[in-house]
Amino acid sequence: MEVGPAEPDRDCPRCPRLVEFRETWRAKRPDWENAPVPSFGPVEARLLIVGLAPGLQGANRTGRPFTGDYAGDLLYATLTEFGFATGTYAARPDDGLTLIDARITNAVRCVPPENKPTGPEIATCRPFLVATMAEMPKLAAIVALGRIAHDTLMGTLGWKKSARPFGHGAVHAGSHGTSSTWPQRPLTVFDSYHCSRYNTNTGVLTPAMFRAVFSAVRAHVDGAAAR
Numbered sequence: 736m737e738v739g740p741a742e743p744d745r746d747c748p749r750c751p752r753l754v755e756f757r758e759t760w761r762a763k764r765p766d767w768e769n770a771p772v773p774s775f776g777p778v779e780a781r782l783l784i785v786g787l788a789p790g791l792q793g794a795n796r797t798g799r800p801f802t803g804d805y806a807g808d809l810l811y812a813t814l815t816e817f818g819f820a821t822g823t824y825a826a827r828p829d830d831g832l833t834l835i836d837a838r839i840t841n842a843v844r845c846v847p848p849e850n851k852p853t854g855p856e857i858a859t860c861r862p863f864l865v866a867t868m869a870e871m872p873k874l875a876a877i878v879a880l881g882r883i884a885h886d887t888l889m890g891t892l893g894w895k896k897s898a899r900p901f902g903h904g905a906v907h908a909g910s911h912g913t914s915s916t917w918p919q920r921p922l923t924v925f926d927s928y929h930c931s932r933y934n935t936n937t938g939v940l941t942p943a944m945f946r947a948v949f950s951a952v953r954a955h956v957d958g959a960a961a962r
């Protein structure tokens with residue numbers, strides 16, 4: 736299988752609706768990034784966290800996933816608690832926060848109107864997710880934030896969605912890799928409700944529920960290292 740680039744160009748033309756939205760915001764707010772948001776964290780990481788898409792005034796403004804987004808407050812606090820991040824998260828890309836053995840990416844790299852990417856946009860952006868995973872030689876665990884991230888991951892991995900349905904706290908073990916440049920390796924996907932403002936404000940996701948997922952991830956990654 737051919738694996739392309741892991742990051743879209745700044746002016747990626749693939750999704751007409753997202754290009755139009757990006758251009759609108761470039762005109763309105765030239766001081767914002769208004770571009771596809773690249774993955775954050777070392778390629779040698781064993782853990783990849785897959786979100787949905789940049790928030791308009793968060794990652795789309797700052798250029799770093801979840802940075803300045805409400806969802807980032809819980810995500811970065813939890814990553815720090817479980818040793819996957821160090822430093823102080825201050826909602827700005829120059830806050831010095833460093834990810835340790837973890838990387839964050841989004842299923843869709845460009846900000847969608849109303850935080851809702853369409854099915855075709857998710858499919859169009861999928862080659863970048865494939866390439867992001869392929870460039871991580873030690874990838875052993877993925878946290879899927881929300882059902883859309885889960886579903887797109889199942890498609891990307893060629894794992895049957897019906898056999899591995901999304902569920903908060905669900906753990907799906909399998910393997911990934913389809914070519915000599917991307918050999919088969921064990922991989923475990925951990926599902927979590929997305930840490931969005933809506934989910935946390937409505938109590939769908941509590942900090943304790945989110946911590947439980949990362950506690951399981953920590954144990955898995957540490958156990959895999961010991962084996």
Ligand code: URA
Pocket residue numbers: 786787788789790793794799800801802804806807841880
């Ligand atoms: N910000 C991101 O970068 N991704 C999300 O999924 C939500 C907010």
